[in-house]
Amino acid sequence: MQSRLFSTILGVFLAIMLVAAVSAGEAAKTAKAGYAYIGAKKCSMCHKKDGIKESWMTSKHATAWDDLTPEQQKDDALKPYYTTGTTAKGELLTGVQCEVCHGPGSAYKKKTIMKDHKEAIANGLLVPDEKACLKCHNEKAPTKALAASAKDFSYEKMKAKGVHKKAVKAAPKK
Ligand code: HEC
Numbered sequence: 001m002q003s004r005l006f007s008t009i010l011g012v013f014l015a016i017m018l019v020a021a022v023s024a025g026e027a028a029k030t031a032k033a034g035y036a037y038i039g040a041k042k043c044s045m046c047h048k049k050d051g052i053k054e055s056w057m058t059s060k061h062a063t064a065w066d067d068l069t070p071e072q073q074k075d076d077a078l079k080p081y082y083t084t085g086t087t088a089k090g091e092l093l094t095g096v097q098c099e100v101c102h103g104p105g106s107a108y109k110k111k112t113i114m115k116d117h118k119e120a121i122a123n124g125l126l127v128p129d130e131k132a133c134l135k136c137h138n139e140k141a142p143t144k145a146l147a148a149s150a151k152d153f154s155y156e157k158m159k160a161k162g163v164h165k166k167a168v169k170a171a172p173k174k
């Protein structure tokens with residue numbers, strides 16, 4: 001009798017622990033998803049001197065949305081491929097901006113955090129790799145240009161052609 005009571009209590013206890021653990025996981029997820037997009041204009045304020053802004057501005061990514069026809073811009077199926085996301089204020093960021101590849105920047109944009117790789121990662125900075133490209137450069141993409149780009153996608157070649165130049169680093173001291 002007593003041991004049955006005990007196991008019931010234990011069972012209830014474990015169930016509570018499980019719920020608590022699951023909701024803690026949910027909370028962590030929400031916090032992560034809580035990073036907001038700030039837009040390439042804001043990133044560019046600091047990433048101008050290093051040449052990245054200018055280099056990105058001349059890429060197909062920067063102009064991808066503007067290059068669509070007005071009909072295509074009304075097609076919701078294209079949005080995930082041709083836009084970046086919306087800011088906290090609800091402004092749609094068009095084209096493939098910095099944060100598509102580097103993650104939403106509301107938390108890592110501070111200079112003190114940005115300078116510190118570990119801190120930046122902890123605040124949402126993503127290190128892009130081939131997988132990040134294949135989200136859009138895949139055969140299921142809704143436009144011919146994108147779907148075609150997925151054929152024999154070569155990360156190194158595409159990176160050299162379409163992302164941005166490497167930051168111009170300060171000349172090494174002699
Ligand atoms: C207040 C200035 C500032 C702003 C705003 C800023 N950055 Fe930075 N960022 C820096 C500095 C400083 C560094 C470190 C030096 C470097 O690599 O240029 C850096 C480094 C980086 C790096 C390399 C970091 C690493 O550890 O690998 C990436 C990627 C980056 N920034 C992307 C962005 C993006 C995307 C945005 C906009 C969401 C942004 N930055 C906004 C100043 C800034």
Ligand code: HEC
Pocket residue numbers: 060061064080081082083096100101128129130132133134135136137143145146149155157158159160161162163
């Ligand atoms: C959010 C979707 C998205 C992601 C992620 C993405 N791209 Fe793109 N990319 C596009 C769009 C849209 C275009 C323009 C396609 C068009 O012309 O309609 C494009 C065009 C390009 C082009 C120009 C193609 C050409 O023929 O000149 C290159 C190169 C490229 N991307 C490389 C990359 C690389 C490398 C990555 C990953 C580091 C990447 N892209 C990630 C959406 C994306």
Ligand code: HEC
Pocket residue numbers: 040043044047052053056061096097098099100101102128129159162163164165166167168
């Ligand atoms: C299509 C994806 C993509 C977009 C859009 C993009 N980047 Fe990058 N970025 C990369 C990749 C990939 C690397 C790593 C390059 C390498 O070292 O191989 C990188 C590296 C960087 C670095 C590290 C320094 C360097 O030169 O390697 C900085 C800083 C940076 N990006 C800033 C930006 C900013 C600011 C924007 C917008 C103006 C932007 N990026 C847009 C993919 C992207």
